[in-house]
Amino acid sequence: MPSAKQSPPRPAVRLLPQLADYAARHHGDLPFLLRWTPSGWEPWSFSEAARRLHAFTALLEQEGVKAGDRVAIQSENRPEWGLAYLAALEAGAVIVPLDALLKEQEVGEILVQSGARFCVVSARQRPVVERVRESRLPGLRLLSLDPCDDLPSWPAAQERFPDEPPRPERASPDDLAVLLFTSGTTGQAKAVMLSHSNLLYNVEALMRAIPYGPGDRMLSVLPLHHTFETTIGFLCPMRGGGSVAYARGLKSNELREDLRTAQATILVGVPLLYEKLLAAIRRGVADAPLASRLLVRGLLLVVQLASRLTGARLGARLLRPLREKAGLGRMRLFVSGAAALPRGVFWGFVNLGIPVAEGYGLTECSPVVAANRTDRPEPGAVGHPLPGIEVRIDQPDAEGDGEIMVRGPNVMLGYFGNPEATAEVLRDGWFLTGDLGRILRDGRLKITGRVKNMIATAAGKKIYPEEIEIHLGNSPYILEVVVVGGRDARGEREEVHAHVFPDFQALGALARSQGRAFDEAYAEEALRREVETRCQLLAPYKRVKRVIVRRQEFAKTTTGKIRRQHLSAEAAGKKAHAVA
Numbered sequence: 001m002p003s004a005k006q007s008p009p010r011p012a013v014r015l016l017p018q019l020a021d022y023a024a025r026h027h028g029d030l031p032f033l034l035r036w037t038p039s040g041w042e043p044w045s046f047s048e049a050a051r052r053l054h055a056f057t058a059l060l061e062q063e064g065v066k067a068g069d070r071v072a073i074q075s076e077n078r079p080e081w082g083l084a085y086l087a088a089l090e091a092g093a094v095i096v097p098l099d100a101l102l103k104e105q106e107v108g109e110i111l112v113q114s115g116a117r118f119c120v121v122s123a124r125q126r127p128v129v130e131r132v133r134e135s136r137l138p139g140l141r142l143l144s145l146d147p148c149d150d151l152p153s154w155p156a157a158q159e160r161f162p163d164e165p166p167r168p169e170r171a172s173p174d175d176l177a178v179l180l181f182t183s184g185t186t187g188q189a190k191a192v193m194l195s196h197s198n199l200l201y202n203v204e205a206l207m208r209a210i211p212y213g214p215g216d217r218m219l220s221v222l223p224l225h226h227t228f229e230t231t232i233g234f235l236c237p238m239r240g241g242g243s244v245a246y247a248r249g250l251k252s253n254e255l256r257e258d259l260r261t262a263q264a265t266i267l268v269g270v271p272l273l274y275e276k277l278l279a280a281i282r283r284g285v286a287d288a289p290l291a292s293r294l295l296v297r298g299l300l301l302v303v304q305l306a307s308r309l310t311g312a313r314l315g316a317r318l319l320r321p322l323r324e325k326a327g328l329g330r331m332r333l334f335v336s337g338a339a340a341l342p343r344g345v346f347w348g349f350v351n352l353g354i355p356v357a358e359g360y361g362l363t364e365c366s367p368v369v370a371a372n373r374t375d376r377p378e379p380g381a382v383g384h385p386l387p388g389i390e391v392r393i394d395q396p397d398a399e400g401d402g403e404i405m406v407r408g409p410n411v412m413l414g415y416f417g418n419p420e421a422t423a424e425v426l427r428d429g430w431f432l433t434g435d436l437g438r439i440l441r442d443g444r445l446k447i448t449g450r451v452k453n454m455i456a457t458a459a460g461k462k463i464y465p466e467e468i469e470i471h472l473g474n475s476p477y478i479l480e481v482v483v484v485g486g487r488d489a490r491g492e493r494e495e496v497h498a499h500v501f502p503d504f505q506a507l508g509a510l511a512r513s514q515g516r517a518f519d520e521a522y523a524e525e526a527l528r529r530e531v532e533t534r535c536q537l538l539a540p541y542k543r544v545k546r547v548i549v550r551r552q553e554f555a556k557t558t559t560g561k562i563r564r565q566h567l568s569a570e571a572a573g574k575k576a577h578a579v580a
Helices: 020-026 046-062 080-089 104-114 126-136 154-160 196-209 227-240 252-262 271-286 291-308 319-323 343-352 419-425 465-473 504-513 519-537
Strands: 033-035 040-047 071-076 094-097 118-121 143-144 175-184 192-195 215-220 243-246 266-269 333-336 354-363 369-370 390-394 401-407 430-439 445-450 476-487 494-502 546-549 576-578
Touching: 020 046, 020 080, 033 046, 033 080, 033 252, 033 494, 040 252, 046 080, 046 154, 046 504, 071 080, 071 104, 080 094, 080 227, 104 126, 104 175, 118 126, 126 143, 143 576, 154 227, 154 576, 192 196, 196 227, 196 369, 215 252, 227 243, 227 266, 227 369, 252 271, 271 291, 271 319, 271 333, 271 390, 271 419, 291 343, 333 343, 343 354, 390 430, 419 430, 445 465, 465 476, 465 494, 465 519, 494 504, 494 519, 504 519, 519 546
Parallel strands: 033 243, 071 094, 071 118, 094 175, 118 143, 215 243, 215 266, 266 333, 333 354, 494 546
Antiparallel strands: 033 040, 175 192, 354 369, 390 401, 401 430, 430 445, 476 494, 546 576
């Protein structure tokens, strides 16, 4: 059955670039975009951001950008990124965001496939695009976000066009606005077509679910080329009057310092980010003097007991000094998406006094489909569909699991230049996500797996790897795990294999507590026992038959998703250990 339908909230403006002037009218001189400098955070106000945007629009127009042109952007996160994005749209162009980690060949493929005539680059990213221009696209025109003598640049635009007015509308709400090339974790890259209306409706719905106000400040850490960060981390704060500080990077010491000095109240991230942040906090507690360590652990025990016995969440009051020391003194909310958040990480932060709201989305849905409550989030599901978005489970099995389908004004126009792929996923207005899930009794959506990841046994049983990964991922001795289908010892039948990247530090401590020598043999034995024990909670046909121990982390996408391709025991070239 589909979820209960709610009327979609009407966007505040018709076109995306109009959000800048809307925000300037409502929030004026309040800080909006902040850049870190050695002397502190340097802010641009909402009014200043709109003025700078219009100046760059004028430069784009002078350089020949016309309605319908493709303008790519290749840059690290910075205040100019989002404003250049909106400036290209104001000029009537279609924006093509590029991943700053892509290699020359990948950048070239996207620029060619999209038909880009212009590319906005930072000084750091320019060499990659220059090589593409020389080898494949001699007609590509470049513009720089940094001072530059040989290219039209952002600083030059600010000097030459200081008082440009907003441009008249050069598109309609349902026109193509953004081309997003995404391969997720499987398959060949596709170009998702999103309209102004798609993104604006999602912004408005998110404002109901995760409200941003003038008192909020977000620390932006995820790559802006991804719709998750563009929508939640740029467009939503612009709409609501919140500010955005751009983190210097993801190094633990810099991230904690940026959180503290920026006085961030909201962080939008992926599970891997939160896992590392929680691990760093716990290491800090473990390294503290004995009296401080015992005090924190005692308070944590009180908080945990109160939560289990009465449902009260006392961490906000009792553990404020610990949060302040970790740079989280003003933090009111963590938002997690892109992958499942381990329950241990969820409760770890809730016990510290920081609620964690999980959500669910896809690039094809602009991107957010559902989100948990922010006032008292609960683990185990990704929340209720946002206002105006319907969710249906297609052909549910006896347990209620089936493919998740989404309908609403946020659903993409289709895949660029690929009508066959579009027809496969868009049916009668419904988008087939490829994700498996069920609707819980309280109306929340629970993700149970991926259609393409499903393992089918010889007995006809369907196994969703993500379910097993959650069980194993809660182990204190396992940092990362991917469950895949593999062949048995005779190569005849498909069975469940687990690729494990262990926490060697935790395993070493376990060995010492048992008076054992910590070596490779011990690590493999301990992991095999741990997997076997945790699999006892699963039906026999779901249990892991072989464990493949890794010495390095899994390769990941820029949003922290593990790349699952080629993870059979044979392809990984790792020693497989049978589980009894």
